[in-house]
Amino acid sequence: MRRKGALAFMIAVLVATLMPWYPMQAGAAAPGLFAQIKKQGQVTVATEAAYYPFEFVDNGKIVGYDKDVLDAIIKAWGIKLNQLDLPFAGILPGLEAKKFDFVATALLINPDRAKKYAFTMPVAQVKVGLLKRKGDPRVTSVSDLSGLVIGSGTPPAGPTVIFMHYNDTLKAQGKGVKAQKMFASSPDEFLALSNKQVDAVVDSTPVLLGAMRKFPGVFELVGTFGTPFWVGWVTRPDNLDLRDAINAQIRKLRDSGELARLQKKWFGYTMEIPDSGYLPPGAIR
Amino acid sequence: MKFDLSVITSNWQLFARGFGVTLVYCGVSSILGLCLGLVVALARLSRSVWLRGPAVGFVELIRDTPFLVQVFVIFFVVPASGLTISATTAGIAALTLYGGAYFSESIRGAILSVPRGQTDAAHAAGMSHVLAMRRIVFPQMMAYLIPPLTNQLIGLVKDSSVLSIITVPELTMATQRVLGTTFAPIEAFSMAALLYWVLTACLAALMGRLEHHTPTHRAARQTTAFLTVADR
C-alpha cells in the first residue's frame, strides 16, 4: 500500500510542523514571565513600525526612538530580541492573545487603555496637534474645524481617541469637523494630506514634526490642543514583574542621560520623564 | 473562552451603519461594473485589434494583481498625477474596475455560448447587429451568465472589506472601530463574518431565483458546472 504510506507520511509531516510550536508559546500567563524570559534568553516584542520617528523600517530594519530604547534595555538584560512588526490593528489584540511578551510601540497613556493593560513608565511626552498643507487658508486654528475633513489613525490610536473627544466639545459650539477619515497607519495620513484627500491631519507632535522633516516645505503645524500626554509601552496586566523590570531599565536610562540623548537624536528636543503620577485613576498599577 | 454578546448589542449602530455603507458601495459598483463589463466584453469580441488589445490588457492587469494593491494604486498613486480623488471615489472606482474586468469574462463566455448560427439566422432575417444582440443573444445568454456572475458578485461583496484600508467607513472598518473600544476580536469579527455571510447568502438566493426564470437554465447548468472557476 504505497499510497497509504504517502498519506501517513503527509499526516506525520503536518503533525511534526504543528507540534513544536506548542512549547514555544510566547509568555504563558505564569506569574514569573520575566524570569521565564531570562531563562529562555529571548523575548518577543511587538512594534508597529509605521510611526516615524518613534519606529519605522529603514533598509529592512526596524529603527527609531523606541527601538533605540528597547535595544538598550535588551542589551542590559543580556538576552536576544525577537521583534515583530505588526499593523496597529494587530498590536493590542495580539498582546491579549499572547502572541508576544510586551508591546514596544508608542502608545498614549489614556484611562481606557490603562484599565486593560499594564503601562510602563513613560518614554516620551507628546501633545496632540494638527498639521495642514502649507499656506492652506481654510485651516486657520485648532479651535475651529468647521467644514474640514480631518485624517487620523483608526481607533484605538491614541491621538484619534483624544481628538474625538475634543471634536465633541467643538461640535457643541458648532465648530466641529465635516468628516473624520481613519487611516490604518500614519504615513497614509500624510500622503492623503499632500494628495488633498484630507484637509488636515491629527497626530502626536513628534510624528507631525517628523512628517514636516520628510516633506520639506509641504506641511505646516496649525497648533496643538489639550494637555500633554505620556507615551509608554504595555505588558499584559498579569505580567507586572516584566513591567517593573522594564521600568527599572527606563529609569536607569533616564538617570544616566541616555534617554535625553536619544530624544535629542530622534525628536530634536528633550522631555522630562517623571517617576510617578503618569497613570490615570483606575489604572493597573 | 467566553463569548460576550454585549460587544455586539452595545455597538449595533456601528455595525448597522457599516453594513449599510457596504451595501451602497457594492450596489453602486455592481451596476457600474456590469456596464463596464459589457463594454469590455463587446470590445474583446470585436474584430478591431484597437478595441481588443486594450480590453485584453485591462482584464489581465486587473486579474493578475491583488485587489489590495489596486486600491493602494488608485488611492495613493493616481493623485500623484495631479488628480484629486476622495476615498469614496477611489473605493467605488476600485470596485467597479475590479468587478468590470471579472464580469466581462463571464459576459464574453455567455455571449459565445449562444450558437453562431442563431445570429447568422437573425441577420438573414433582416435584423440589424444591435437588434440581433438584443433580441436573440442577450435573452439566451442569461442562463449561462448568471452562475458565474453570482460567484463574482459575491467576490465583489467580500473584497469590499479591503476598502477599510483607505478610510471607507464600511463593515470591516466599523468592526475595527468596535475592536478599538471593546478589545474583543472574536465577538467583533464573528459578527462581521455573520453579516457578510447573510449578505452573500441573500445575493446567491436572489440570483438563484433570477436564474430559475430564464428559459434555458437547465441546459446551461450542465455545461457551466465544470467551467466555473470561483473567485475569492
Added chain:
Amino acid sequence: MTFEPRYVVQALPFLIRGARLTLEVSLFAIALGLVVGVLLTIIRQSRIKPLEAAASIYISLMRGTPLFIQILIVYFGLSEIGVDLPRFLAGVIALSLNSGAYITEMIRGGLTAIPPGQRDAAKALGMPNRYLWGHILLPQVLFLIMPPLTIEFTGLLKASALLSVIGVVELTRTSQEIIIGTFRPVELWLTAATFYFVMCFVLGAVARRFERVAAAYRA
C-alpha cells in the same frame, strides 16, 4: 510627485525577498488546501448526513465571508482557544482553509468528467472504496483539475497580500514598510503591482498550457 527610478532600485532586494515569501506562503497554502479539499470531498461523499451538512456549512461560510475577516479570526481566534501559531503558519492555515472550500468544488467538477462506467466497473470487480478513490478517481481528478488549480494558485498569490494585516512581511507588507521610511508610494506600489502581475501572468500561461493538455486527455 515624480517617478524616481532610484527608489525602485533601492527597494528591489527587499521586494524580491518579499516576493519569495509570497510564493512560499502560497505554495504551502495550495498544498495544504488540496489536502483540505480532498478531505471535504470524502466527507461529502460519505453518505453520513450530519457530516455532509457540516461540510456544506463550512464551504458556504468560507465562500460567503471575506478572507480578510477569516485571516483575522484564525490569527486572533485560535490563540483564544489555546492554540498558538506563528504568523507564517497562521497565514498558511487561513489561506488553505479558505482554498480547500474552493478546491473541493473543483474536485466535484472533475469527478463529473470521469465516466461513471469506471466506478461501476470497480464496484462490479468488488474493489474496496479506498482503492477506487486512491488509485482510480483521485489521480485522474488531480490531473483534470490542474488548470483551475493553477488559477487557484494565482488567486492565493494575490490573496496572500491580505496577510500583511497579521504582519507576515510578504510583498505587500514589505512595500508598505518601505513607503513608511521613504514616503514614495508611487514607485513602490507600481513596482509591487508589477511583481504580482509577472508572477500571476506567467502562472496564467502555465494554466492555459495545462488546459490544452487536459482537454486533449478528455477528448
